[in-house]
Amino acid sequence: MFPAFDHTGPYIWAAYGLAALVIGGLVAIVLLRARAARRRLERLQAEDREAGH
DSSP, X not given: OOOOOXXXXXXXXXXXXXXHHHHHHHHHHHHHHHHHHHHHHHHHHXXXXXXXX
């Protein structure tokens, strides 16, 4: 199932692992920013409704 990397295997798997961590972190950042933006939009819309616009 896993390819044979000979003596370079640990380095290649470490690179794959690091890449997976970076991509996972970027996805988490995007999701957190989207949630924050949604909350800010809802707050601004509520303020706009209260001001009678």
